[in-house]
Amino acid sequence: MTTVSETMTTQDAARAVQAKLARRRRISASIRYAILAGVGLIMLYPLIWLIGASFKTNSEIFSSPSFIPKDPTLDGYIEGWKTSTPYTFARFFWNTFLIIFPKVLFTAISATMVAYGFARFEFPGKKILFASLIATLLLPNVVTRIPQYLLFRDIGWLDSFLPLWVPSALAGDAFFVFMLVQFLRAVPRDMEEAARVDGANSLQTLVFIVVPLLKPAIISVCLFQFMWTMNDFLGPLIYISSVEKYPVSLALKLSIDTTEAFDWNKILAMSVLAITPALAVFFMAQKYFIEGISSGGVKG
Amino acid sequence: MGLAYVMPYLVGLLIFTAFPFLYSFYLSFTDYSLMSEPTWVGAKNYEKLFTRDRTFDKSLKVTLIYVFTTVPLKLVFALFIAVILNYRLKMIGFFRTAYYVPSILGGSIAIAVLWRYIFADTGLVNMFVTALGFEAINWFGDKANALFTITLLRMWQFGSAMVIFLAALQSIDRSLYEASAIDGANAWHQFRFITLPLITPVIFFNMIMQTVQAFQEFNGPYIITQGGPLKSTYLLPLYIYEKAFKNFDMGYASAIAWVLFAIIMVLTLVAFWSSKKWVYYAGDKRS
Amino acid sequence: ADLRMSWWGGDSRHLATQEALKVCGEKHGHTVAPEFTGFSGHLEKLTTQLAGGTEADIMQVNWPWLPLFSINGDGLADLNALSGTLDLSNWTPEQLGAATMNGKLNGLPVSTTGRVFMFNKATYDKAGVPLPKTYDDLVTAAKAFKEKLGEDYYPIDITTLNAVLIVSNYITQKTGKDLIDPATNTVAWSEDEITEGLNFYQMLVDNGVMRSWKVATGSGISNLWENPAWSEGRIAGSYEWDSTYFKYSDTLGEGQELVPVNILSVEGGQTEGVYRKPSMVFAISQNSENQEAAAQVLNCLLNEPEGIAALGATRGLPASKAASAQLTEAGTIDPILVDANNIVMASTGPNVSPFNEHPEVRSVFTDTLELFAYGEISAEDAADEMILGINEVLEKY
Amino acid sequence: MAGLTIRNVEKTYGNGFKAVHGINLDIEDGEFMVFVGPSGCAKSTTLRMIAGLETITGGEVRIGDTIVNDLAPGKRGIAMVFQNYALYPHMKVKNNLGFGLRLKRRPKPEIAEATQAVSGILEIGELLERLPKELSGGQAQRVAVGRALIKSPDVFLFDEPLSNLDAKLRASMRVRITDLHKRLRAEGRPATVIYVTHDQVEAMTMGDRICVMKDGHIMQVADPVTLYEKPANAFVAGFIGMPEMNLVESILDASSGGANLSIGAQTLDGGTSLGSRLSDQPSAVTVGIRPQHLAQVPLGTPNALEGDVRVIEFMGHEVNLHVEIEGHPFIAVIDAEKYDRSIQRGDRVALSVLIERLHVFDRASGLNISLGGA
Amino acid sequence: MAGLTIRNVEKTYGNGFKAVHGINLDIEDGEFMVFVGPSGCAKSTTLRMIAGLETITGGEVRIGDTIVNDLAPGKRGIAMVFQNYALYPHMKVKNNLGFGLRLKRRPKPEIAEATQAVSGILEIGELLERLPKELSGGQAQRVAVGRALIKSPDVFLFDEPLSNLDAKLRASMRVRITDLHKRLRAEGRPATVIYVTHDQVEAMTMGDRICVMKDGHIMQVADPVTLYEKPANAFVAGFIGMPEMNLVESILDASSGGANLSIGAQTLDGGTSLGSRLSDQPSAVTVGIRPQHLAQVPLGTPNALEGDVRVIEFMGHEVNLHVEIEGHPFIAVIDAEKYDRSIQRGDRVALSVLIERLHVFDRASGLNISLGGA
């Protein structure tokens, strides 16, 4: 009898421990969410403000710190969309796309290739070449701007999209190359070796093995290139002079003349629009960071 | 073989990068007002820079302070958030996007306006500060504080470092967490002894890149404090920019840029050299 | 011919200019491709283009940029050579002189602008003081404000650039000289004079006439018109370009009224010390293959009825007599702007050298003043440093 | 107190695959339990659930008196050797070994000492300064074992810890592990061991008991001798023993009091002892004869099975004779010293059967029906 | 034509460790060569050099007539099974299998067919749609084997391909691989196989020849029977055979024409046949006796060794008797049917030795000196 009740109590105790654990888990989960949401709010604050303000009237924007417009108006969007040029914003989005598409695509391809070359092969001059890659990152580009401009002038690429993406397509963004090199060096070679034995040449190994394994990193590269190109203002400003070729980033600042009064709500409204693709793209891409291809491959 | 893969880079280097790069080096030995041809002046720019330019000294000091506070803070913060956002939680996609938002906003003009609002004398931050019973802080007007607002701005835009960390966290073999769990590792131990060492290649990358970017920080102080007050946020890139595009002294600007280049280069070399001790590359050749 | 014209500005200016180009192009049988941006970055763009020799045929150039682009007068086309096409008689010699570099006319002033005082009448009324006429009135007003309205009420706002200009104005009134002596191209003011000016600034701060430099910077809001203290009338005045009147009046709250007034005077002043200059000029590229055609279009924009009508007042009150007359007649321009401009035009003062706005000169002035304002250096040292610094810059030219 | 109780434990993987179907098992404190079973039968899965690495989707696991279903792996007092080693790639061997102790904040000298001791046992003393990627497969496996040993936990979980070692080393490791286990028991701090292996020798010599699994079910749990001599069902019979037991379909005729088992056209007479145990049993059966219980006899010997030699495998001290009898493949293991070397592939031979050691299984259920009450 | 020639091949790793010391080996076209040796003896390293995955730091490797030292792995006409599987983690099993063919641009239906065929052989048909992380250890290993088989290359390199499989599956896989090899040979497109294993049975049954390695040296290359019956040295003798050969230091006295081998206080008389072969040899020798060549005899039997029973291992059909003789551990394997079950741990027993099968090794060089001219 005693043994029975003893086991009963131990079982009860076990249950109690279980319940306690479960409770603790729930609490820790809610704490995690609370922190996430709290900090998240700080992160989102400007976006919310921006969206709110884009529906405000011009005079309300600075006079009231509240997010919610007193009497919301779509004017900012409607007027902003029309622009002060013969074109609507659609045109500028299209131009941005014409730059972003080849740029992102070829950056991903070339950066991956070059990173693969650096991370997985030995060849004469590799050290120096890699050093040059890093070096190009270190010089403030203010001072290369003019020489670069002269260069593209001589090639005859001014007022075209080419200066904006061709250098990137030739792995000109050392940032990405360096990043992929670091990622690649962290990936064990086993799978590549297997592929080599399977008869893959190095290019096939790259395409079929390395690229899938590097997927999260390559997606980051695309994301960054997308965002940065979207936001890049100085490049288009300098190389593009025809209004019909303006990308969004340039069009956004088209009406801002600090010496004059200008319509903030238009600008904010268009800023909101300009951010939207980036937000959407990021939201769609982030799921690749949920579960990459658990690299260990096999478990027992 | 490897050479074939780095060919695109080599071509790009020769066509697009090498000339501007070297040309700017040449310019640093010239007097070049942009509107007329550069004239060779030898090391004069450098000489002035090192001997008579108090602005440079001051700016360099500010830059160093900025770099060495911003980079560690930002890295730690980005990594911390990345680790949290690596969990499989509900709505994780939303949170990740939310946390990336500041970086998407990037150089958007709204940021400048907003940041000034947040740190204004009656702004959000001071509302907190006074609510906690302290005296309101003069963020932009006090030279001791202004730089910190820029640092915070950059920390707040930790998104790209975070994304890179996230991508790296993905590539860690799960079975190592299992093994360590059995070894009795708690979450902190796993982070310290498994996660951290295994993402050292990417930590290293982020460290280098953040340092480089911090040394080249321009937008933050430019749009928010314009270098002031009392040049307390007058980072070197601002100075270079001003020399180049306001004073039209491209030769001198180039000289400053190359000195900055040399400083970053030295730091980078030190980092690369030290990385042999603390960065683990699973994929480097066995032999 | 196929021409290009570049400018910066806001929406209304963009629309008007495109229209004007169409009109003038058609009139003279040219096509003019517009290239326009906002203000930010425009200098870089223009500079890069000039360095590359790829600038547009017609350019809108900020007046202070002239010495940068064309210190010897040959960075831009000499419009005197095109005087056959351009009707230069629409400008006063003074106006043309301001756009002349090294004897070469590098641009045609589009409008003339200057600083005027503007006060919020409602606040002054509440405090029961009249709008100031002299700097001393400001001190009086400040006392009344603090007593009647509260510690955070100020009769005027003078920080950063405004501080530089007010100090300049004070010294100029006192000495009758511009900062820079055109003859020697050195600082015209003596150390004592500058010291006095600085002490004057400090006196204003001490009397609560305006926010101190530090407090103003700490407000976080760099544009006065965005500041709630401005819209609510707690800061009840400023010293601004006449053409920006609406920027400041637009954001004022209900019942407030902004009034431009004559330049405040200093006791024993020798002149009103007006700060007046061309706001911007239209220039023609030195590299243009069609300078003649460009001049035709330019003339149309500034002097011919079609162009004038199309451009309107989107670049302020036109400097060209023909344009000014046509627009005044048509009533295109708000009378208050005319008032403000009249104040500028009617005031006296020595010629303002473009070097006043040379970026390095400006930085020396501003930075030193800031140091002084923060109490980092004494007025004497500041004055000394200013003279040394500015002269060093000027030496190069 | 670290016995283990497994109650109705189930595992369904994320892709819907049900790997473990409600198993029950009690392992006593200090017992050495061996898991065997075909590849993919869920040995690792079970082990990983015990370790806390895989969520338990049904039932409960208790270690000692605690239900551990939701306890963190580190808190269960276990150590584990992984089938794929899972060494920390960035740590030298010595740090791999010492990691568990380091986490417990043991003093450095103590860790160093324990590392030395363990590396001595496992003969990896020279490898302490290497990184895992500089190890051979077998060396890596030994380090993995060392990582478990060093922790002296209550429960050891070994997942095929010796599969990559050569016979000699394996034999010595086997002895060392059993010795260690016995020593701990003798010292009064017994460690419970669960040991997954596919090696018959390990299973038979190391385990106090063996648990035979198949497709996520437990087929039999018993000590090695019982398992070998009295397999509960045809699966266990076939799985335990090397070469595997000859299992052949047969028709049982126990009507005569004896037990006649027909194999094709030939018939085996099981005698009355077997007959008495097999009365009342269905006639569709499977007969099981261990290869070692077949002996080569002259052709024509009564109650012997005849067939054609298909393959002759020379194994050193013995010979495996693959013989096809009535279309069924049989293997006979014959002592090399007694083996007639003149026999050729294709020859006809006769094989006598050690009737006392013959098993009969119900063909439908697979259960051993020849065990009787004995 | 895909024989293999290995000439003075050396391997020094980046950390300065010399893993392979100038080995020489000829493997004929279509030969099945087994590599065995203790853990860490450089089997994998050698294989990896042949595959082209490890740079050869000295000597040359020829496949057919081509020196392949600098040829890309994919161009060598080889397929390899890796010790750690190295499956492509992002590809389903079927794509892992088909990858090699896909690279060769074989048509889709052909690939599908080949995949089916191979997965049939390896019993992994149900796993084709899974990712590697959803496989058990044994399943993953089979997929790795499948990836090699499907390519029908000239040379197969297998690195412990069956180490994670249970005995039964392993036996059947073993047969399937040998069958495949034979079938290819019969069909006139022989495939050369190099097969690393630590499994004696695999080594003895599969290989045409066996290459025994130790510390980066080749100790002996011979067919299984020769290796077992005439080991060239003590290392091979000890390594081949299960349980391992009893090797004990001894003093040889061949002066009388016979051969007296003293083991501690006891002496074995080798007789004149052995004596004649051992004259002129040094007296410091090692005597080798296989456990199977020891038989339990009554105490007092002449020319038998006496000792105390330390451990008794029941192995099913036989029993391993661990006996300590003159302080040396001996193992005797005794047929379970003949084994006296009354013997207990600690009992004293006598073991007779099969003198004709006894080996004598020079203690200094380790060479077998008892082979004579025979």
Ligand SMILES: Nc1ncnc2c1ncn2[C@@H]1O[C@H](COP(=O)(O)OP(=O)(O)OP(=O)(O)O)[C@@H](O)[C@H]1O
């Ligand atoms: N993550 C998973 N998702 C789906 N099925 C899985 C997963 N892991 C294992 N399985 C399946 O569960 C079954 C049991 O796997 P487990 O690893 O436990 O086998 P095992 O007995 O250890 O086999 P082995 O001896 O081959 O290692 C196998 O059929 C396997 O394919």
Ligand SMILES: Nc1ncnc2c1ncn2[C@@H]1O[C@H](COP(=O)(O)OP(=O)(O)OP(=O)(O)O)[C@@H](O)[C@H]1O
């Ligand atoms: N990358 C490396 N750097 C240094 N030493 C290494 C490296 N890889 C292997 N070794 C060493 O070389 C020797 C041979 O290794 P190898 O992997 O060839 O052994 P193996 O015969 O395959 O052993 P096992 O049967 O355990 O797999 C071992 O001592 C190992 O420690």
Ligand SMILES: [Mg+2]
């Ligand atoms: Mg397993």
Ligand SMILES: [Mg+2]
């Ligand atoms: Mg190996």
